Amino acid sequence: MQGATVATYDFIFNGLGLREWCGESVRSGPMTMADLLARGAAPAEPQTGFDWGALWSLPFPSLDELHKACAEIPRSRDLTRSLEAGFLNVRESLRFVLDPMTQPLSWALENALHVAVNTPWWLMLMALLVVVWLAGRSAALVGLVAAVMGFLLFVDHYVFAMQTLSIIFVCAFLCVVMGVPVGIAMSRSNRFQRLMIPVLDMLQTLPTFVYLIPLIFLFSVTEPKLYGIAIILYAIVPVIRLTDLGIRLVDKEVIEAAEAFGMTRHQKLIRVQIPLALPNIMAGVNQTIMMSLAMVVIASLVSAPGLGVLVLRGIRNLELGVGLMAGLGIVLLAVILDRVTKAALARVNAAASVARH
Amino acid sequence: MMDRQVSIAIRHLYKIFGANPVRALEHVRAGTGKDALMAQHRHVLGLRDINIDMRAGDITVVMGLSGSGKSTLIRHVNRLIEPTAGEILVNGENILEFGETRLRELRRKQMSMVFQHFALLPHRTVLDNIGLARSVRGERRADFERDALHWLARVGLGGQEGQYPHQLSGGMQQRVGIARALTSNAPIMLMDEAFSALDPLIRTDMQDLLLELQTELQKTIIFISHDLDEALKLADHLVILKDGSVVQQGEPQEILLKPNDPYIVDFISDINRARVLRVRSVMDRAPETIPQVAGTVDVDATLESVIALSGGDTALSYAVRNRDTTVGYLNMQSLVRALVPTQAPRHGNRKQEKAQPAASGPAA
Known part of the structure; x- marks a missing residue:
């Protein structure tokens, strides 16, 4: 059967005199689906003259097609397989480097979860409200947060919500700690900016599940850092972008004034650029927190605790009510996180950048 | 007047913006004009062979229309912009040879600057803004607070030290800008279109304030302006720039009575x-x-x-x-x-200026 099949691109290898190199077209690997289908089909009738039908169904010289003509050419499934093998090969050394580096993340997440769940609810609630007051200085906002948390307590979703919140706090905090310096570096060097923009674009557009696959190979699913890293990679982008943008948007004349009065680069950064870029940086923090929340739900696939677990249960077991309730909880969390960070942003705006001229 | 020392001397200063300014410089030295340089070599001629002596205690006004290179010129004096060729001597030392540390010292102790749009720090109070130069030098607020409050009162804003810049009007903000420059105690003050963003009445007030302060302080002031009335009012030494070249410089009265270029005649035809x-x-x-x-x-x-x-x-x-x-x-x-205006048919002159820009160019 196989001997009878004439592959479309045989002529290339014959023409180049590579037939010897290709060897017999004996396939060692398992068959592809296309091979199986071809096996079922009737052998083609030999035709004379120009074959329009063959042209119509001319396949692209892809790896699989070329493999048909020459066994030495790998199939595309071999490509994915070697990607996997390659990753598995470097896995141990990657883990050797990344494991200790990311261990603090695991500790931070474990501790945050421990504190959030084991602190008495009334103490936690008070602490939260104080934080909200400090961030927004608005009684209405404190009232909103109290109402939302009260509702979550009332419907027994409090523990899940606190788990979600504590993961977000830890991850967003780390995003800011790492993202702001990267953004500053980007604003200082056009070359570094050109280098980083494709990386950031990739992080932002790569489907979130794609992050998870290599991470699962690298770390054990029981470790919190697995989802921590996934959340940070996804959520760090806006704070980096907006720090870069914010610093680049600082009034050029003010920068000139800073230089004209003899500021060093460091003084300029601390005294002028960061304060004036703060509204944009805060907008980035707001986005980062919202994206952490989006990711924390997906991260429950890899054992992140919190409301996402309930959503997942709703999907797996078709428990509609559980899923909807958890979804409502997530929406409420999103609302308060957004409002609180926006209120903080508005306060920064009022202090920093009202009517320059 | 002649007994005053030259504080800042600019010698053969050239500035060309573009990808390869050093090569473009050769063309400029060979006589290529601003428009030709742009058309043939894609480089912008910023400044061309500028030679100015600025005496200590004088107000040197550099005047020109937008695009004449006056703001570029003032930024060379504290090296916010690096020249393509030339020398800038401050008290006899060529500041273009200064390393980063000496340049910073120069900016901190020798020069202060006032900006067109004030360039105050919006997140700091008026007091902190005024003390900027001093705090950059590492002084604490307690060290400069007395000076800062003194100069704030001197520019007529006593009691406003706790305000933020956005709470003040434009004129008041520029008073803060001037107080900031004075508090630095630097002998040289660079003023880049300092009053151009202000309303005419406030502008006149500010000019009077500057002259009044100057009789007392005798600073070396470089003042950039596009307003001839302002230039004539303030200048001890007037430099008129056009397309990056000095068209005429000297005592303002002298320029007014003996303009040596149709461009200047055109300029001065409208003034009182x-x-x-x-x-x-x-x-x-x-x-x-x-x-x-x-x-x-x-x-x-x-x-x-x-x-x-x-x-x-x-x-x-x-x-x-x-x-x-x-x-x-x-x-x-x-x-x-x-x-009597210097050249009687000045409208005819103005037309000629427009019809034959090449003829009245600075190359002559």
Whole structure:
């Protein structure tokens, strides 16, 4: 059967005199689906003259097609397989480097979860409200947060919500700690900016599940850092972008004034650029927190605790009510996180950048 | 005037913007003009062979229309912009040879700057803004607070130190900008279109304030302006820039009476000459016969004030006094003659200027 099949691109290898190199077209690997289908089909009738039908169904010289003509050419499934093998090969050394580096993340997440769940609810609630007051200085906002948390307590979703919140706090905090310096570096060097923009674009557009696959190979699913890293990679982008943008948007004349009065680069950064870029940086923090929340739900696939677990249960077991309730909880969390960070942003705006001229 | 030392000397300064300014410089030195350089070599001619001596204690006004390179020029003095070629001597030292540390010292201790749009820090109070130069040097607020409050009061904003810049009007913000420059105690002040963003009335106030402060402080001031009235009012030394070249420089009265370029004639045709010209520029120092005098006038009085004094009578003469000595005589007829615009058909001149820009170019 196989001997009878004439592959479309045989002529290339014959023409180049590579037939010897290709060897017999004996396939060692398992068959592809296309091979199986071809096996079922009737052998083609030999035709004379120009074959329009063959042209119509001319396949692209892809790896699989070329493999048909020459066994030495790998199939595309071999490509994915070697990607996997390659990753598995470097896995141990990657883990050797990344494991200790990311261990603090695991500790931070474990501790945050421990504190959030084991602190008495009334103490936690008070602490939260104080934080909200400090961030927004608005009684209405404190009232909103109290109402939302009260509702979550009332419907027994409090523990899940606190788990979600504590993961977000830890991850967003780390995003800011790492993202702001990267953004500053980007604003200082056009070359570094050109280098980083494709990386950031990739992080932002790569489907979130794609992050998870290599991470699962690298770390054990029981470790919190697995989802921590996934959340940070996804959520760090806006704070980096907006720090870069914010610093680049600082009034050029003010920068000139800073230089004209003899500021060093460091003084300029601390005294002028960061304060004036703060509204944009805060907008980035707001986005980062919202994206952490989006990711924390997906991260429950890899054992992140919190409301996402309930959503997942709703999907797996078709428990509609559980899923909807958890979804409502997530929406409420999103609302308060957004409002609180926006209120903080508005306060920064009022202090920093009202009517320059 | 001549006894004052040269504080800042600019020598053969060139600035070309573009990918390869050093090569473009050769073309400029060979005589390529601004438009030709842009068209043939894709480089912008910023400044071309600038030579200016600025004396200590003088206000040197650099005037020109937008695009003439005046803001570029002032930024060379503290090296916010690096020149393509030339020298800038401050107290005899070429600052272009300074390393980063010395340049920073120069900016911190020798120079202060006032900006067109004030460039105050919006997140700091007026007091902190005024003390900027001092705090950059590492002084604590307690060290400069007294000075800062003194200068704040001196510019007429006493009691506003706790405000934020956005709570002040434009004129008040620029007063803060001036107080900031004064608090630095630097002998050189760079003022880049400092009053251009202000309303005309406030601008006049600020000019008076600057002149008043200057009689007391005797700083070396470089003032950039596009407003001829302002330039004539403030300048001890006036430099007129066009397309990156100096068209004429000298004492303002001198430029007004003897403009050497159609561009300047065009410029000065609209101003009130009587208000700008002073008695010393038109008086007769040693008349053949001492005329019958109707009174005395001060050597620095404007012609406008003399006209008011005479009530328009052109037959009169006045003795000109500098303090208590008579230094010359002023005949009302020569006064009126000085008011005649330099070249009579000035509208024709203006047309010619537009029709043949190449002919009146700075290459001549």
